[in-house]
Amino acid sequence: MVKVKVNNVEVEVPQESYIIDAVEKAGFKVPLLCYLQGLFNEATCRICVVKANGRVVPACRYPVQEGMNITTSDDELEKMRKINFELLLATHNIHCWDCYRKSTCTLSSLSKELGVEGIPVCSECPLYGDECLVNQGIPCLGPLTVSGCDAECTRQGALCIGCRGFVSSRDVWRNAIKFYRENGIRREDLESIITIFWIVLPIKLREIIDEVYKH
Amino acid sequence: MILNSVVYEIVYGRKDLRVHVPISSCTLAAGSQEVYNAVEDYISRTGINGEVHRVGCTGLCFLDPWIMIAGKGLPVAIYVNVKHVDVEKIIAKYLNHDFSGAYALRFKEGNVDYGIPLLDEKPEWKNQVRWVSRNCGLVDPESIDEYIMTGGYEGLKRALKMKREEVIEIVKKSGLRGRGGAGFPTWLKWKITYEQRSDEKYVICNGDEGDPGAFMNRLLAESDPHRVIEGLIIAGYAVGATKGFVFVRAEKPLMADRLEKAVNEARKKGFLGENILGTGFSFDIEVYRSAGAFVCGEETALIAAIEGRARPRQRPPYPATSGLWGKPTVVNNVETLAHVATIFQLGVEEFTKYGTEKSKGTKMFCVTGAVKRTGVYEVPIGTTIKKLVYELAGGPVEGKKIKAVQVGGPSGGCIPSNLFDLELDYETLQAYGAIMGSGGLVVIDDSGCMVNVAKYFTDFTLAESCGKCLPCRVGMKIMNETLERIVNGEGREEDIELLRDLGVTVIKTSLCGLGGSAPNPVLSTLRYFENEYREHVENKKCPAKVCPKLVTYVINEEKCRGCGVCARYCPVNAITGEAGEPFRINDSKCIKCGSCLINCPFGAIEKI
Numbered sequence: 001m002v003k004v005k006v007n008n009v010e011v012e013v014p015q016e017s018y019i020i021d022a023v024e025k026a027g028f029k030v031p032l033l034c035y036l037q038g039l040f041n042e043a044t045c046r047i048c049v050v051k052a053n054g055r056v057v058p059a060c061r062y063p064v065q066e067g068m069n070i071t072t073s074d075d076e077l078e079k080m081r082k083i084n085f086e087l088l089l090a091t092h093n094i095h096c097w098d099c100y101r102k103s104t105c106t107l108s109s110l111s112k113e114l115g116v117e118g119i120p121v122c123s124e125c126p127l128y129g130d131e132c133l134v135n136q137g138i139p140c141l142g143p144l145t146v147s148g149c150d151a152e153c154t155r156q157g158a159l160c161i162g163c164r165g166f167v168s169s170r171d172v173w174r175n176a177i178k179f180y181r182e183n184g185i186r187r188e189d190l191e192s193i194i195t196i197f198w199i200v201l202p203i204k205l206r207e208i209i210d211e212v213y214k215h
Numbered sequence: 216m217i218l219n220s221v222v223y224e225i226v227y228g229r230k231d232l233r234v235h236v237p238i239s240s241c242t243l244a245a246g247s248q249e250v251y252n253a254v255e256d257y258i259s260r261t262g263i264n265g266e267v268h269r270v271g272c273t274g275l276c277f278l279d280p281w282i283m284i285a286g287k288g289l290p291v292a293i294y295v296n297v298k299h300v301d302v303e304k305i306i307a308k309y310l311n312h313d314f315s316g317a318y319a320l321r322f323k324e325g326n327v328d329y330g331i332p333l334l335d336e337k338p339e340w341k342n343q344v345r346w347v348s349r350n351c352g353l354v355d356p357e358s359i360d361e362y363i364m365t366g367g368y369e370g371l372k373r374a375l376k377m378k379r380e381e382v383i384e385i386v387k388k389s390g391l392r393g394r395g396g397a398g399f400p401t402w403l404k405w406k407i408t409y410e411q412r413s414d415e416k417y418v419i420c421n422g423d424e425g426d427p428g429a430f431m432n433r434l435l436a437e438s439d440p441h442r443v444i445e446g447l448i449i450a451g452y453a454v455g456a457t458k459g460f461v462f463v464r465a466e467k468p469l470m471a472d473r474l475e476k477a478v479n480e481a482r483k484k485g486f487l488g489e490n491i492l493g494t495g496f497s498f499d500i501e502v503y504r505s506a507g508a509f510v511c512g513e514e515t516a517l518i519a520a521i522e523g524r525a526r527p528r529q530r531p532p533y534p535a536t537s538g539l540w541g542k543p544t545v546v547n548n549v550e551t552l553a554h555v556a557t558i559f560q561l562g563v564e565e566f567t568k569y570g571t572e573k574s575k576g577t578k579m580f581c582v583t584g585a586v587k588r589t590g591v592y593e594v595p596i597g598t599t600i601k602k603l604v605y606e607l608a609g610g611p612v613e614g615k616k617i618k619a620v621q622v623g624g625p626s627g628g629c630i631p632s633n634l635f636d637l638e639l640d641y642e643t644l645q646a647y648g649a650i651m652g653s654g655g656l657v658v659i660d661d662s663g664c665m666v667n668v669a670k671y672f673t674d675f676t677l678a679e680s681c682g683k684c685l686p687c688r689v690g691m692k693i694m695n696e697t698l699e700r701i702v703n704g705e706g707r708e709e710d711i712e713l714l715r716d717l718g719v720t721v722i723k724t725s726l727c728g729l730g731g732s733a734p735n736p737v738l739s740t741l742r743y744f745e746n747e748y749r750e751h752v753e754n755k756k757c758p759a760k761v762c763p764k765l766v767t768y769v770i771n772e773e774k775c776r777g778c779g780v781c782a783r784y785c786p787v788n789a790i791t792g793e794a795g796e797p798f799r800i801n802d803s804k805c806i807k808c809g810s811c812l813i814n815c816p817f818g819a820i821e822k823i
Contacts (some may be wrong), residue, residue, distance in 0.1 A: 043529040044726070045684075045685050046685050046725070056723040058724075060819055063531055063532075079716070080719075084724060088685055191235075213229070213264040
């Protein structure tokens with residue numbers, strides 16, 4: 001057995017354990033993505049980084065040592081996790097409106113936890129499939145705007161007016177506008193909803209709307 | 216030191232005339248094979264009692280291809296930048312006791328003054344300490360006999376008479392640190408591996424040198440392969456290994472061929488195989504040709520490459536406890552192993568004479584870029600950058616000023632010229648944002664744009680990233696795109712901060728050494744040349760006038776005589792005007808190719 005300190009809480013774990021085991025035993029949480037206990041342990045996503053004796057290491061793959069001092073969270077770690085998470089989102093083809101994962105999506109729950117504004121409201125919306133407002137021709141702003149509200153409006157059957165603002169990724173904008181068009185939503189209807197943001201509407205979004213609706 | 220009589224025998228040979236021609240990748244590119252053939256042809260045609268001697272490269276690349284002529288009773292003269300058509304003239308003149316045109320004399324006969332400096336008096340040679348590269352350019356790399364003449368395999372014999380602990384103790388006493396870049400103490404690696412209990416252990420020579428602008432490992436292995444092999448056998452003995460690998464890129468065929476030949480010859484002489492020299496120690500070496508990837512310089516990726524797929528893994532466990540096929544493994548750089556062999560040949564005291572308190576010995580540095588004398592120079596660790604760049608490499612090309620030097624290749628950082636008094640050792644470089652790396656120095660003069668340099672290196676690391684871990688795979692891509700935006704004049708105010716934050720995150724959270732050092736060029740240029748970045752971002756100007764999108768070509772009307780040459784060379788017809796009148800460049804059409812600037816006979820075209 002090895003004694004380690006996690007955020008100043010002392011725990012004892014078996015010799016061969018990784019930091020994550022000690023962290024969990026001490027009752028703390030570290031965000032995990034690529035790690036699947038017993039199946040995948042290659043430490044590739046680097047979201048679970050912690051500080052072991054001041055050194056930044058992945059909790060899922062770094063073995064514990066006697067007397068190791070583990071910090072699971074500080075400003076620097078939070079910042080790194082957030083940056084790495086944003087990098088991950090940048091390569092993710094976000095299509096929450098027709099993705100079945102919804103509440104089981106770790107990416108979406110983690111984005112809330114880390115405060116990254118990258119995932120649209122659709123990830124939380126319960127109106128999946130035929131009930132989706134956009135599928136019924138209603139210009140709901142869910143696909144374009146930031147999640148985190150638990151989709152309060154669409155839960156009540158009302159359309160999302162996007163009070164939390166647009167998601168940051170232009171790829172998501174393009175995908176979303178295409179989604180509107182495929183569902184026969186007219187440009188005027190979409191624009192009449194977006195008018196709320198008209199003053200702060202990014203030029204790039206206007207360009208994307210022009211581009212998608214042109215042909 | 217090598218006995219002088221041995222040097223004389225190798226240099227003069229047994230015939231009346233011996234012509235040394237370097238055959239290695241770098242000199243071959245400069246045309247030394249043609250020179251070799253011409254010399255051979257000349258000797259057979261004239262019937263002189265002479266021979267041509269194939270040697271390795273000295274590392275003085277700016278002289279390639281050179282030849283060294285040694286006639287009985289004559290001084291040994293070096294002729295440089297030789298063309299194969301001139302060979303006949305040069306040798307005939309030399310045999311007529313006319314040495315004019317020689318670059319330098321290697322040895323004099325007696326005390327005669329020939330009016331030509333000795334090589335030992337030339338700054339690029341005199342300031343070097345040729346310790347590990349002592350045989351480079353002197354012996355035939357494909358002959359084991361010549362290596363043995365210079366004291367080769369004596370070190371192995373000495374080591375095999377000792378206990379394993381004693382061998383490790385000697386390396387500890389020497390203070391030798393890994394020459395591959397990180398500077399980990401070699402003895403410690405060996406000791407940990409030695410203490411592991413395992414039926415099999417391996418030693419691997421890391422010859423996967425991939426930095427742009429670094430070629431000392433290739434040079435060493437091509438010019439003196441037996442030294443590397445001897446070092447590897449000593450390492451194998453010290454840790455109790457059963458098998459050794461030499462990891463070479465297949466894209467360096469001559470290096471691999473020569474190492475393979477060296478292994479075969481050493482086996483024939485009984486330095487490899489069962490029961491080496493009757494000591495009961497059995498060891499063999501395989502030369503492994505890899506497909507070659509920059510990431511294989513990382514030891515876990517190198518091991519994985521031999522196993523099948525080149526991808527690094529999280530350490531620990533370190534290879535010393537669980538390496539190749541899960542067995543304890545030592546991975547040492549080519550130069551480190553050559554140092555080991557030399558230490559055992561000549562003794563620890565000779566080695567520890569050089570270097571600093573913390574890092575002993577010498578290191579080979581490749582100096583390339585905007586200097587007069589590019590090449591490989593072996594100097595004691597702790598030599599100042601100034602001495603290396605200005606005294607050995609000859610300083611900047613006429614009319615230019617050196618702005619910075621990029622130390623350690625794409626994983627290293629730049630050091631601005633006002634810090635050139637820094638000493639080249641592991642700790643100092645690290646403190647200033649660079650790394651020793653394999654020892655490549657790329658010199659940048661005032662015609663280079665630092666943002667562009669940083670972008671060049673991120674292009675390289677981005678292409679070489681294996682893609683396993685997220686920060687390196689995506690982070691480097693975003694950094695590269697941001698830099699691209701900046702050099703195209705589309706940089707935003709927040710980009711500089713973004714580069715800094717992203718760089719630090721990639722360094723701290725990446726899985727292996729590649730990602731852990733890839734943002735260094737960006738961070739170090741940001742540290743020392745932030746004003747250049749700001750100039751790009753805020754004023755959309757490139758101070759060095761390099762970035763094409765930020766440069767405008769104009770014709771100086773006072774200098775222009777209206778000849779129209781520029782208009783003829785312009786590929787997009789952006790230049791118009793009447794003959795005799797000043798011409799004009801239409802900036803909206805101009806593609807900034809620069810062909811008008813090169814071709815204008817009056818120097819009337821200017822970049823602003």
